[in-house]
Each structure stands twice: as structure tokens, then as C-alpha cells.
Amino acid sequence: MNNIHHYRLLFFMGILALALHSCVPVKEIRKERSNVPENYGKETIDSLNTAQISWKQFFADPNLIALIDTALVRNQELNIMTQTVALFENQIQAKKGEYLPFVDIKGGAEIEKVGKHTRNGAVEESLHIDGEKFPEPFSNYSIGLVASWELDIWKKLRNEKKAAVLEYLSSVEGKNFMITNLVAEIADAYYELMALDNQLEILTQNLQLQQNALKIVKLQKEAAKTTELAVRRFTAEVQKTHSEKFEIEQKITVMENKINFLIGKTPGKIVRNSSVFLNIPIDSIYAGVPSQLLENRTDIKKASLELEASKLNSKIAKANFYPSLGISTGIGLNAFKTGLLTKTPESLVYSFAGDFIGPIINRNAIKALYKNANSKQIQAIFEYEKTILNAYIEVANELSNIQNLKKVYAFKEGQVTTLTESITLSTRLFTSARADYLEVLLTQREALEAKIALVETKKDQLMANIHLYKFLGGGWN
Incomplete structure (x- = not known):
């Protein structure tokens, strides 16, 4: 009789489980799209990809390499992220223990x-x-x-463990993405600092020219060949250049302190050789094919892992409808x-x-959790697709930027040469009373602006290469 009673109980439990299973809501969610174009606009297809080389090979400046090395050890935000990764790793151990027997x-x-x-x-x-x-x-x-x-008959606990593993891997990719951004940020700041040094040197040289011109104007006034107005205008130009020098010096201090913050050090001098700035070669970067972004970009891999985790979380939420x-x-x-x-x-x-x-009556809370899990999965799909689209556009924009900056630099270089020659010419003409003092002032100002613009363009070229390297997924390995 006891056996018959047990069989009846098991049969009843089976019928109840099937009844609960049939009452579980189902929601169809579309599959994510990971398609990308075959190439970047007019770029020819080439599988060679600069992102696959390490940042130590990408950067040639030993001073910059030393700064990045220090940052990877001492940067506070990166160290905080490392501990976040450790927290996710501990979650795996916790979830793994939940589907094993507890003995006390x-x-x-x-x-x-x-x-x-x-x-x-x-x-x-x-x-x-x-x-x-x-x-x-x-x-x-x-x-x-x-x-x-x-x-764990519905694999709820095992799925929780798998989701914890995916979240851990996602945190690792998040750390790698932070490393990519940190490497690029330090390189940007380093080249910005070198550009400021060059601008300061240009202002110093231009100041010397202006002071020489001021002496000439004063002699001309004494010889009654010009007026006090010319002396005042030249004096004002010298004073303006002096003030611009102090502004550049302040920017240099701020930039040095920014780099020191990134490398986890107190304010101090940043070692660099700014005299070679305009001669730094702009190396070619190979973008490869867009599909390689899925393999190299850590933010895409992070979004992909978060999407897989959201799918498991949806299954976990669905398992709450089943009896335990x-x-x-x-x-x-x-x-x-x-x-x-x-x-x-x-x-x-x-x-x-x-x-x-097993839940039978008033399952609203479970339904709400299941709906939330589905909504989060849909969010993860859109986030994944958005990350891929953003990565493609970033690379396409930067490739175009690099090509245009190359042309801009060539024209600005010619402009600087022309205006530098014009300074000497305008000074000679003014000395021989064949040119107005305003022409001398205008020529000096235009030459100064052109030289500073050339330095800015060089900086933009270097940064464009850094950004393209980052956008392709380089810098973390």
C-alpha cells in the first residue's frame, strides 16, 4: 500500500509540474545582427591590421613607452577596475557552490x-x-x-553560474577597453605637451623678431621717418606675444599634471624631447577588414558577453515559474x-x-522579473548592435581624417615657408620706406599663426593615428 501511495504522489507531482510548465509565458526575441560592410568606404580590402600589434611596437618614443608602462601599474582607475574584475571572479565561485550539496x-x-x-x-x-x-x-x-x-532540474543554478562566468569575462574585456583608452589618453596628452613646447618656442622666436622690429621703428621715429603710432603698435604686439607665452606656459603645467595623474604620480617634470616633434614620422596604419573589429574591439566583445549573459538571465527568470x-x-x-x-x-x-x-497563485512578481529580464535582453541586443555600428563609423571617420590631414599639413608647410620669407622682405621694405609698418606687423602675425597652425596640424596627425589604432581595437594587448 505504501508503494502505491508513493507512486500516486509522484504521479500527482508530475501532473502538477506539467501544469505549471504549460502556464509559463513565452516571448520571442529577435536575434542580434552583427553584419558589417565589407570595407571602409573607398578603402581597398586588406587583411593586414595594425591593431594586432602591441602598443610597445606601435609607439617608438621610449619616453612615451615608459609613461604608459608606469600607468599600467599605478593608474588608480585601472587598479579599481582590477578589483572589480576580482569581484566578478569571486561570484563564479559563489554561484558554482549553489548547485552543489551544502553539508554543515x-x-x-x-x-x-x-x-x-x-x-x-x-x-x-x-x-x-x-x-x-x-x-x-x-x-x-x-x-x-x-x-x-x-x-537543479531546470538548470537554473547552472545557468546562474554560466551567467557569472560571462559577467566575469565581460569585466575582463571592460578592463582591456580601459587599458586601450588609457594608452591612447596618455599618448594624446604626451603629444599635446610636445606641441605646446613647440608653440612656446615659436612664440619665443617670434618675440625676438618683434623686439628687433620695435628697435627699427624707434630708430625710424628718431629719424622722423615714422610716427609714434607705429612705435605704439609694435610695442602692443610685443606685449601681446609676452602674454601668449605665459598662457602657453600655464597650459604646459596643466598638461604635465594631467599626465602625472594618469600615471599615478605627484606633479613633476615629464621627460620628453620636443625638438624632434615636427620630424616625427606619420606611419601608415592598416585598417584591415571591418569584420576584424568583432575580434579586436574589446568593447564589442564586452557587449557580446553581456548579451549572452542577458540570455541566460532570461532563462533563469523563466525557471522561477517551475517548481523546485x-x-x-x-x-x-x-x-x-x-x-x-x-x-x-x-x-x-x-x-x-x-x-x-512551485508557484500557483499570485505569480505577478515572477512575471514582472521575467518581463524585466526579457527587456534587458532586448536592451543588450541594441547595445551590441550600437557598439558595432559606432566602431565602424569611428574607423571610417578617422581614415578620412588621416587622409585629409596629410593634405592640410602639406599646404600649411608651404604657407609657413612663404610667410617666413615674407617677414624678411617686409622688414627690408619698411627700412627703405617702401612698405608701411602695418604690413610688417601683419606679416609677422600671419607667420606666427601659420607656424602654430602647422604644429597643431602635426599634433592632429599624430593623434589621428593614435585614435585609429584605438578604434581598430589596438592598445590593450
């Missing part, structure tokens, strides 16, 4: 005194153990092992005297129990 050792001691004028007191008054009255107060001692285990099956058991020794604990089998106790729990 349990011990206890208690003393109880009941009133004699109660049912328990009356019963104890009439009992005798080994010819002795029931002890008063009553002591109870126990020691043993207890175990519990939730059977748990098993608990224990074995140990129990007696009212410590000396009797070792007497077996009299003091031996054990238990075994199973429980079957």
Missing part, C-alpha cells in the same frame, strides 16, 4: 524546565528512565551532520546526558526529507 556540522545544548501543572509537566512527572525520575530541569545535547541540496525540488537530511547523536551521547544505537538520530515548491 551542527551541535547544540539546551536546558528546559516546564511547569508541573501543564500537559508536558504532568507527562514528565509520570515518566521514569532506568528507574529514575525524569530529570528536572531537562537537558538536551546533540551533535551531527546536516545536508541540504536543491536539485529540495532534499534535506541529517544524522547525529542526541541525549539528555553527555555521557549517553556515545551509546548507540539508542542515541542515534537521522532524518531525510524532500520538498516540492
Whole structure:
């Protein structure tokens, strides 16, 4: 009869599980799109990809390499991210343990005194153990092992562990993405600092020219060949250049402090050789094919892993609709005297129990969690597709920028040469009274602006190469 009763119970539980399964909502979610164009606009297809080389090979300046090396060890934000990765790694261990049996050792001691004028007191008054009255107060001692285990029949716990692994891997890619950005940010700041040094040198040289011109104008005034107005205009131009020098010096201080912050150091001098700035070669960068972005870009890999984790989280939320099956058991020794604990089998106790729990009525909270999980999965799909599209556009824009900057630099270089020659010519003409002093001032100002613009363009070229290297997915390996 007992077997028949057990079979009936199992049959009922099976029917109930099927009924609960049939009531689970289902939502179809479209598959993510990861297609990219075959090439970047008019660029020819070439599988050679600069992103696959390490940043130590990409950068040739030993001073810059030393700064990046220091930053990878001492940058505070990167170290914070490293600890975040460790937290996700610990989550894997925690989730892995949840679908394994829990075994604990349990011990206890208690003393109880009941009133004699109660049912328990009356019963104890009439009992005798080994010819002795029931002890008063009553002591109870126990020691043993207890175990519990939730059977992961719907793979909920295993999916939680897999999701934790994906989140950990996503955090690793997030750290790699931070490294890529950190490398690029330090390189940008380093070249910005070198450009400021060159601008300061140009201002210093131009100031010398202006002071020489001012001397000439003063001599011309003494010889009654020009007016006080010309002297005042030249003096004002010298004063303006002096103020611009102080502004550049302040920018240099700020940029040095920014680099020191990035490398985790207190303010100090940044070692660099700015005299070679305009001669730094602009190396060619090979963009490869757009599909390689999926392999090289850490932000795309991070978004992909987060999408996979969101799919598992949706399955986990769906599993909450299904019944859970748990098993608990224990074995140990129990007696009212410590000396009797070792007497077996009299003091031996054990238990075994199973429980079957499933939601039937008022499942709104579970439904809401399931809907949220689906919404987050859809968000992850859009985030993944957006990241791919953004990566492609960034590379396409920077490739065009590099080509146009090359042309801009060539024209600005010619402009600087022409205006530099014009300074000497305008000064000679002014000395011989064949040119107005305004022409001298204008020529000097135009030459100064052209030289500074040439330095800016060189900086933009170097930064464009850095940005393209970053956009292709380089800098983290």
C-alpha cells in the first residue's frame, strides 16, 4: 500500500509540474545582427591590421613607452577596475557552490524546565528512565551532520553560474577597453605637451623678431621717418606675444599634471624631447577588414558577453515559474546526558526529507522579473548592435581624417615657408620706406599663426593615428 501511495504522489507531482510548465509565458526575441560592410568606404580590402600589434611596437618614443608602462601599474582607475574584475571572479565561485550539496556540522545544548501543572509537566512527572525520575530541569545535547541540496532540474543554478562566468569575462574585456583608452589618453596628452613646447618656442622666436622690429621703428621715429603710432603698435604686439607665452606656459603645467595623474604620480617634470616633434614620422596604419573589429574591439566583445549573459538571465527568470525540488537530511547523536551521547544505537538520530515548491497563485512578481529580464535582453541586443555600428563609423571617420590631414599639413608647410620669407622682405621694405609698418606687423602675425597652425596640424596627425589604432581595437594587448 505504501508503494502505491508513493507512486500516486509522484504521479500527482508530475501532473502538477506539467501544469505549471504549460502556464509559463513565452516571448520571442529577435536575434542580434552583427553584419558589417565589407570595407571602409573607398578603402581597398586588406587583411593586414595594425591593431594586432602591441602598443610597445606601435609607439617608438621610449619616453612615451615608459609613461604608459608606469600607468599600467599605478593608474588608480585601472587598479579599481582590477578589483572589480576580482569581484566578478569571486561570484563564479559563489554561484558554482549553489548547485552543489551544502553539508554543515551542527551541535547544540539546551536546558528546559516546564511547569508541573501543564500537559508536558504532568507527562514528565509520570515518566521514569532506568528507574529514575525524569530529570528536572531537562537537558538536551546533540551533535551531527546536516545536508541540504536543491536539485537543479531546470538548470537554473547552472545557468546562474554560466551567467557569472560571462559577467566575469565581460569585466575582463571592460578592463582591456580601459587599458586601450588609457594608452591612447596618455599618448594624446604626451603629444599635446610636445606641441605646446613647440608653440612656446615659436612664440619665443617670434618675440625676438618683434623686439628687433620695435628697435627699427624707434630708430625710424628718431629719424622722423615714422610716427609714434607705429612705435605704439609694435610695442602692443610685443606685449601681446609676452602674454601668449605665459598662457602657453600655464597650459604646459596643466598638461604635465594631467599626465602625472594618469600615471599615478605627484606633479613633476615629464621627460620628453620636443625638438624632434615636427620630424616625427606619420606611419601608415592598416585598417584591415571591418569584420576584424568583432575580434579586436574589446568593447564589442564586452557587449557580446553581456548579451549572452542577458540570455541566460532570461532563462533563469523563466525557471522561477517551475517548481523546485529540495532534499534535506541529517544524522547525529542526541541525549539528555553527555555521557549517553556515545551509546548507540539508542542515541542515534537521522532524518531525510524532500520538498516540492512551485508557484500557483499570485505569480505577478515572477512575471514582472521575467518581463524585466526579457527587456534587458532586448536592451543588450541594441547595445551590441550600437557598439558595432559606432566602431565602424569611428574607423571610417578617422581614415578620412588621416587622409585629409596629410593634405592640410602639406599646404600649411608651404604657407609657413612663404610667410617666413615674407617677414624678411617686409622688414627690408619698411627700412627703405617702401612698405608701411602695418604690413610688417601683419606679416609677422600671419607667420606666427601659420607656424602654430602647422604644429597643431602635426599634433592632429599624430593623434589621428593614435585614435585609429584605438578604434581598430589596438592598445590593450
